[in-house]
Amino acid sequence: MSNNINPNDLLGEIISRITQLEDSIEGQPVEDQVEIGAALWAVTERATQAMEQAKKDIRDEAVEQLGGPGTHTFNGNGTTQALVTIPNPSLKLQKDADVELLQKILGGDFDRYFDTKTTYSPRKEFNERRASDKDGTHTAMLDKYVDVMPNTPRVTFRRMDQAATG
Numbered sequence: 001m002s003n004n005i006n007p008n009d010l011l012g013e014i015i016s017r018i019t020q021l022e023d024s025i026e027g028q029p030v031e032d033q034v035e036i037g038a039a040l041w042a043v044t045e046r047a048t049q050a051m052e053q054a055k056k057d058i059r060d061e062a063v064e065q066l067g068g069p070g071t072h073t074f075n076g077n078g079t080t081q082a083l084v085t086i087p088n089p090s091l092k093l094q095k096d097a098d099v100e101l102l103q104k105i106l107g108g109d110f111d112r113y114f115d116t117k118t119t120y121s122p123r124k125e126f127n128e129r130r131a132s133d134k135d136g137t138h139t140a141m142l143d144k145y146v147d148v149m150p151n152t153p154r155v156t157f158r159r160m161d162q163a164a165t166g
Contacts, residue, residue: 008078018043038158058082122146 021036028036062072062084069089074082093099093114103110123129126146133139 014043037155041158059084062086 018040021040025033025036058074063086066072066086069086071083071085074084076082106113130139130142
């Protein structure tokens with residue numbers, strides 16, 4: 001590297017520090033785990049930011065070299081590699097497309113060009129409406145086919161001393 005920084009030396013130090021944090025988590029009070037979690041969160045955020053420029057440059061170089069869909073491997077200095085896969089372009093029906101007009105114009109050929117997908121999901125008001133089923137005529141059927149799935153609580157961290165600086 002041109003600026004005499006050896007990423008492997010830095011990586012070893014970073015991993016060592018993260019391992020120290022990881023090893024210190026278990027059995028600590030929640031307040032200490034919050035501090036450790038916030039430190040790890042900050043490292044993740046900074047690492048992601050730092051990686052974005054390299055990914056952009058590598059992606060741009062692959063597009064320039066390949067000129068279209070395909071895969072290109074870049075070798076680093078040592079045992080590192082970056083693999084860039086440029087996918088084929090994909091087709092997407094425009095959000096404002098008049099599907100009824102397309103169906104009318106294409107007629108029976110519509111299904112030759114388009115897949116029709118119908119999805120069903122409980123409405124936001126599902127629980128209130130289920131609870132208002134006074135005679136229970138729908139409740140048993142709804143309970144048979146609709147599961148309540150617990151969501152994983154989200155945890156985010158921020159360092160109060162860095163909140164003003166981002």
